[in-house]
Amino acid sequence: xxxxxxxxxxxxxxxxxxxxxxxxxxxxxxxxxxxxxxxxxxxxxxxxxxxxxxxxxxxxxxxxxxxxxxxxxxxxxxxxxxxxxxxxxxxxxxxxxxxxxxxxxxxxxxxxxxxxxxxxxxxxxxxxxxxxxxxxxxxxxxxxxxxxxxxxxxxxxxxxxxxxxxxxxxxxxxxxxxxxxxxxxxxxxxxxxxxxxxxxxxxxxxxxxxxxxxxxxxxxxxxxxxxxxxxxxxxxxxxxxxxxxxxxxxxxxxxxxxxxxxxxxxxxxxxxxxxxxxxxxxxxxxxx
Amino acid sequence: xxxxxxxxxxxxxxxxxxxxxxxxxxxxxxxxxxxxxxxxxxxxxxxxxxxxxxxxxxxxxxxxxxxxxxxxxxxxxxxxxxxxxxxxxxxxxxxxxxxxxxxxxxxxxxxxxxxxxxxxxxxxxxxxxxxxxxxxxxxxxxxxxxxxxxxxxxxxxxxxxxxxxxxxxxxxxxxxxxxxxxxxxxxxxxxxxxxxxxxxxxxxxxxxxxxxxxxxxxxxxxxxxxxxxxxxxxxxxxxxxxxxxxxxxxxxxxxxxxxxxxxxxxxxxxxxxxxxxxxxxxxxxxxxxxxxxxxxxxxxxxxxxxxxxxxxxxxxxxxxxxxxxxxxxxxxxxxxxxxxxxxxxxxxxxxxxxxxxxxxxxxxxxxxxxxxxxxxxxxxxxxxxxxxxxxxxxxxxxxxxxxxxxxxxxxxxxxxxxxxxxxxxxxxxxxxxxxxxxxxxxxxxxxxxxxxxxxxxxxxxxxxxxxxxxxxxxxx
Numbered sequence: 001x002x003x004x005x006x007x008x009x010x011x012x013x014x015x016x017x018x019x020x021x022x023x024x025x026x027x028x029x030x031x032x033x034x035x036x037x038x039x040x041x042x043x044x045x046x047x048x049x050x051x052x053x054x055x056x057x058x059x060x061x062x063x064x065x066x067x068x069x070x071x072x073x074x075x076x077x078x079x080x081x082x083x084x085x086x087x088x089x090x091x092x093x094x095x096x097x098x099x100x101x102x103x104x105x106x107x108x109x110x111x112x113x114x115x116x117x118x119x120x121x122x123x124x125x126x127x128x129x130x131x132x133x134x135x136x137x138x139x140x141x142x143x144x145x146x147x148x149x150x151x152x153x154x155x156x157x158x159x160x161x162x163x164x165x166x167x168x169x170x171x172x173x174x175x176x177x178x179x180x181x182x183x184x185x186x187x188x189x190x191x192x193x194x195x196x197x198x199x200x201x202x203x204x205x206x207x208x209x210x211x212x213x214x215x216x217x218x219x220x221x222x223x224x225x226x227x228x229x230x231x232x233x234x235x236x237x238x239x240x241x242x243x244x245x246x247x248x249x250x251x252x253x254x255x256x257x258x259x260x261x262x263x264x265x266x267x268x269x270x271x272x273x274x275x276x277x278x279x280x281x282x283x284x285x286x287x288x
Numbered sequence: 289x290x291x292x293x294x295x296x297x298x299x300x301x302x303x304x305x306x307x308x309x310x311x312x313x314x315x316x317x318x319x320x321x322x323x324x325x326x327x328x329x330x331x332x333x334x335x336x337x338x339x340x341x342x343x344x345x346x347x348x349x350x351x352x353x354x355x356x357x358x359x360x361x362x363x364x365x366x367x368x369x370x371x372x373x374x375x376x377x378x379x380x381x382x383x384x385x386x387x388x389x390x391x392x393x394x395x396x397x398x399x400x401x402x403x404x405x406x407x408x409x410x411x412x413x414x415x416x417x418x419x420x421x422x423x424x425x426x427x428x429x430x431x432x433x434x435x436x437x438x439x440x441x442x443x444x445x446x447x448x449x450x451x452x453x454x455x456x457x458x459x460x461x462x463x464x465x466x467x468x469x470x471x472x473x474x475x476x477x478x479x480x481x482x483x484x485x486x487x488x489x490x491x492x493x494x495x496x497x498x499x500x501x502x503x504x505x506x507x508x509x510x511x512x513x514x515x516x517x518x519x520x521x522x523x524x525x526x527x528x529x530x531x532x533x534x535x536x537x538x539x540x541x542x543x544x545x546x547x548x549x550x551x552x553x554x555x556x557x558x559x560x561x562x563x564x565x566x567x568x569x570x571x572x573x574x575x576x577x578x579x580x581x582x583x584x585x586x587x588x589x590x591x592x593x594x595x596x597x598x599x600x601x602x603x604x605x606x607x608x609x610x611x612x613x614x615x616x617x618x619x620x621x622x623x624x625x626x627x628x629x630x631x632x633x634x635x636x637x638x639x640x641x642x643x644x645x646x647x648x649x650x651x652x653x654x655x656x657x658x659x660x661x662x663x664x665x666x667x668x669x670x671x672x673x674x675x676x677x678x679x680x681x682x683x684x685x686x687x688x689x690x691x692x693x694x695x696x697x698x699x700x701x702x703x704x705x706x707x708x709x710x711x712x713x714x715x716x717x718x719x720x721x722x723x724x725x726x727x728x729x730x731x732x733x734x735x736x737x738x739x740x741x742x743x744x745x746x747x748x749x750x751x752x753x754x755x756x757x758x759x760x761x762x763x764x
Contacts, residue, residue, distance in 0.1 A: 128429065133754055135736035136413065143740050143754060225700075228745065241536030248531035250700070251524065251545065251746045256538065269431070271764065278702075278749075279740045279756045282719045284729045 011041045011187070013048060013211060014194035016055035017204015023047050028212070030188060033098025041187045044212035049179065049220045052208035056150045056177040057226050059205030064147045064175040068123035075119035075172060078200040082112045085196065089161060089189055096160050096186040110265050111165040117268070118169035125174060125273050138286045145277035147175035148253060149228030152221035154214055154235045160186035162264045164193065167233055170272035172206065176229070179208045179221060183234065187211040215239055222246045229253035229276060233261075293606065296613040298400045303391040308338045309476065311500055312483035313346065314353035315493025320346050322501055327477055330397035331610050331619040331654040339476050341501035344508050347468070350497040351514040354439040354466040357494030363436055363464050367423030374419035374461055376489040377482075381412040381454075384485065388478055392450055393610040395477040397619030397655070398573050400611050410735055411454035414753075417737035418458035421758060425463065428755050430764040436464030437540055437763050438516035443506040443530075444479075445522045446472035446621050447576040447677075453479045455752050456519050457496060458737075463761035465517060468497045470509055474622050476500035507533070515539060517761065521578075523675075524701070524746050542750025542760040544578065544742055546675040547703030549724065550696035551581030551732065554689075555590045557708035561730070563597050566681070569706055569732040571605060571617055571659055575679040576625070578747075579704035581732055583665075583672060584683045585692055591685045595663060599644055602659045607648050617679055620655040629657050629678035636662050636671040641682070667698055675701070689714065693721045702744030706732045725751070 011030075012019040021027075024045035030038045044052075063071070082089070086108055094104035126144050133141040151171045156163030160183045171178045182190035194209045210217055215236050222230055222243040230247050232240055237259050247254050255275050308324075310317040321343030326335045342350070362370065381388065385408045392403040425434050440460040444452035449471060460467050471479035483498045499505055503526075510518045510530055517540045520530050524545040534541055551569050553562050569581025586594050610618035620626040637643055641662040650656045657679055665672050665682040672682050686692040696705055704726040707718045719727040725743045728734060735741065740754035750760045 129756070131740075131755060133736065133739040135734070135739050137734070137736070139731065139734060141734075141736065141739045143756060149745075244535035245532045248528050248535065251528060251531060251543065251748060253749050274759070278725060278744050279742065279751050279754075280719075280725055280727065281739050281741065281754075282727045282729065283731055283734050283739070284715065285731050 009039070011039050011191045011211070013042045013044055014191070014198070014207070014209040015048065015052050016208065017198060019194070022212070030185070032095040038095060039188060041191070041211040044210035044217060046220045048210055049217050050224070052179040052210055053150060053221070053224050053226050055205035055208050056179050059203055060149060060177045062203055063177055063206045066175070068126065071173065071175060072119050072122035074201045075115060075122065075169065078196060078202065079112050079115035079119060081196045081200045082115060085192070086112070088192060092189045092192060093161050096188055097158070107162045111162040114162065114165050114268070115169055118173040121173045121270070121273060125270070125277070128270065129274065129277065129279070133281065139283050140286055141281060141283045143279050143281045145174065146280050148276045148278055149176060150226060151176050151178050151229040151231065151276055152224070152227045153178050153180045153231040154218055154233055155180050155182050155190065156261050156264070157183045157185065157214070157234045158261050159264045161189040161193065163261065164190055166264050166268060167231055167272070168207065171276050172202070174273055174276045176276045177206045179210065179227070181210050181212070181214050181217050181221070181234065184212070184214050218243055219246060223249055225250045227252060229255070231255040233257050293614045297609060298390055298611045298613060300390060300394060300611060302387055303394055304387055305391065305394065306337060309480045310340045311342055311346065312480065312496070312498040313350045314497065315487065317483070320499070320501070322346070322505065325473060325500065325502070327395055327474065329394050330621050331651070333654055336394055337477065339480070339500050342499035342505045346499060347505060347508045347512055350468045350499055351439055351441070351509070351512045353494035354468050354497055355514050357492055358436070358438055358466040361492045362466050362495050367425060370461065370464065371419045371422035373489055373491050374415050374422060374458060377485055378412050378415035378419060380485045380489055381408065381415065381482070384481070385409065385412070388450060388481060390611065391481060392478050393618065395475050396446065396449055397610050397621050399615040399618040400613055401615065402573060407448055407451045411451045414451070414454040414737040415458045418462040422462040425758065425762070428758050430759065430762055434762040434764050437761060438465060439514055440465045440467050440517040440519060440761065441509040441512065441515035442467060442469040442519045443510065443522065444469065444471055446475040447573060449475040450478040450482060452521055453482055459752070459757055460761050461495065463758060465761050466495045468499060468509055468515070470499050470501060470506045473500070473502045510534065519760065520544070527748060540760070543748035544750070544752065545746065545748040547578045547580070547701045547743065547747050548583060548673065548675055548699045549579055549581050549704040549706065550583045550585050551706035552585045552692050552696060552708065552718065553587065553590070553594060554709035554714065555587040556710045558710065559590065559594055559597055562594070562708040563601050565706065565708060565730070565732045566598060567601055567605070570681045571602070571679050572733050574617055574620055574657070576621060576677055577733065579726060579733065581706050582676060582680070582682060584681055585695055586683060586685050588685045588687050595683065598661060602661060603646050603648065605646060605648065605659050607656055607658060608651050617659060620657050620678060623655055625677065626655040626657060629676055629680060632671055632674060632676045633660060633680055636665070636669060636682070639669045639671070641665045641669060641671060667695060673699065689718065693718065697723045700746040703747035704728065
């Protein structure tokens with residue numbers, strides 16, 4: 001046995017492309033499935049959540065304005081970098097979710113493959129959801145899906161990596177930007193994922209990850225006027241109705257998935273891509 | 289010399305106006321348990337007819353009838369059969385088009401030219417278009433055999449009474465849902481003639497139910513536990529209340545709410561054509577249009593010239609009898625709405641905008657408001673931020689395309705926008721950056737059942753029309 005003492009990592013937030021501690025200075029202990037201490041995670045505050053929304057809004061113009069091909073390449077790059085850190089993720093998922101290494105490995109593989117799946121959608125979704133509208137008049141009318149804007153994602157509580165990737169990648173694929181509240185008890189794979197995002201050409205601010213107490217952060221995001229959509233996935237059951245009600249204050253799009261987590265290894269459909277786009281219809285007269 | 293127009297009134301007898309109208313539940317016209325309302329002609333303030341309204345018990349009866357019809361019949365019926373019923377409705381609306389147009393103008397106050405050429409034909413077209421989808425839903429891109437949601441509770445506004453009913457009912461039926469619809473309190477008549485058409489088209493009882501009444505009937509309907517789908521068109525304020533009240537219920541919701549559209553004119557635009565578009569954008573339907581071009585953004589270098597042309601053109605608009613075929617601007621739909629317009633116009637003057645109002649003659653009776661254009665409007669003024677829903681235009685200026693985009697998008701709404709320029713690349717650049725559900729370039733206020741319509745942000749969510757619009761009525 002080596003007598004070398006390992007250098008352990010300080011897990012921080014991911015905001016606007018940087019890795020700050022919570023402005024509140026708070027942390028909370030994260031343990032493995034058996035209760036053994038793993039790390040202290042930053043416990044994000046209301047101010048952190050608001051900073052995250054500002055960062056996501058600032059990043060929206062550039063990310064939504066990038067070509068779909070470019071977004072596809074960036075998302076594919078995320079998969080490439082993930083692949084290179086497969087072992088690290090496997091260890092973190094195994095520890096956090098209490099699954100055997102082999103199972104953890106297959107979950108990580110599925111997460112990598114999911115990035116690839118969504119990466120390929122960036123430049124196809126407009127073909128599938130858009131249309132040239134055969135209107136009854138001398139006009140050319142076409143409809144295209146456009147990103148909704150800033151999406152607040154309450155990430156799944158159980159599936160710390162595959163679940164997270166499954167809810168985050170579709171937001172990015174359509175060109176929206178995200179503020180994610182990670183799994184409260186299992187936040188470590190999410191933080192490591194932010195290191196992958198930071199080194200994969202995903203512009204700073206496109207994804208912002210908050211660790212902490214979901215029930216504390218979610219209400220601020222649900223009522224925030226600069227958030228356009230809300231994924232209730234990881235919301236505590238007793239808060240879901242309140243969050244949905246407060247989202248109505250600015251007519252947010254709310255993704256009301258069932259309280260029980262689905263089997264994330266199932267093949268996804270395009271419903272999550274549909275959830276984060278707005279259809280824009282453009283008209284122009286035809287004539288000589 | 290000036291040529292005067294001779295009056296060219298459409299005969300009101302064509303409307304087949306009846307002294308009283310009853311609600312339509314489970315295939316029958318029945319008295320409602322609510323206090324009857326009197327629908328008035330906003331152009332004369334005379335009572336047109338007495339209309340029965342629904343009580344809470346009536347809402348319950350209607351929802352149960354819709355539920356039965358959905359379970360036993362409509363939901364199971366092959367799409368090809370559903371389609372034929374919906375095609376019948378489309379045809380019968382067209383057959384009774386003249387009657388419906390006159391009735392719509394009487395009840396709503398809109399010029400007969402508009403109800404005749406836009407509202408009624410587009411309503412018929414909406415049924416015709418969606419009828420064809422009923423047996424083709426497998427191909428709509430939502431996977432094989434997409435299922436209906438169940439009973440749709442629908443609440444519609446008074447600005448396009450029959451057309452909004454068509455926008456709501458046609459896709460719901462095509463997708464296999466049944467319907468309980470509440471028309472607006474001030475404009476229930478054409479929806480009840482539509483009920484007659486639905487009866488004559490022999491739709492099974494309960495498939496469509498129409499319940500007139502005020503806000504509490506709508507609230508009772510959308511909150512009824514037997515409703516699986518809610519669709520609302522109306523104000524953002526009420527839309528937010530509905531969204532909040534449905535929290536936690538799992539009901540699928542689509543909202544088509546208010547707007548404060550920017551109509552953007554660049555210096556290279558064909559100005560005469562743009563003037564026509566601006567007039568159409570804000571004075572069509574007295575400005576009672578959620579997607580009205582109520583904020584005119586003009587490039588500074590042509591602002592003076594454009595404004596002069598605009599005044600000259602607006603001064604020619606004829607305000608008056610909605611049934612006169614020469615009328616351009618009809619009656620404001622209600623006293624309440626007229627008061628709201630007057631109040632916002634007063635705020636514009638107080639806040640320092642420069643008011644110009646057409647000196648056109650107004651009728652002595654009825655609710656009318658002369659076309660008004662405010663110049664020197666700043667973004668902070670209420671008339672630049674709030675939906676006026678009347679014939680009032682706010683004019684702002686800009687220098688660069690970036691500034692135009694920033695000002696256009698500076699609103700919590702996001703329903704529509706207009707762009708006027710001869711430069712194709714600029715049109716597409718602008719269309720790309722405007723955060724609104726519809727962008728009209730070198731045109732305005734175009735609607736078609738094949739073209740999805742709906743808003744960004746606080747203008748609501750979900751689309752009506754096109755393949756996209758079907759999603760609102762399918763369990764996908």
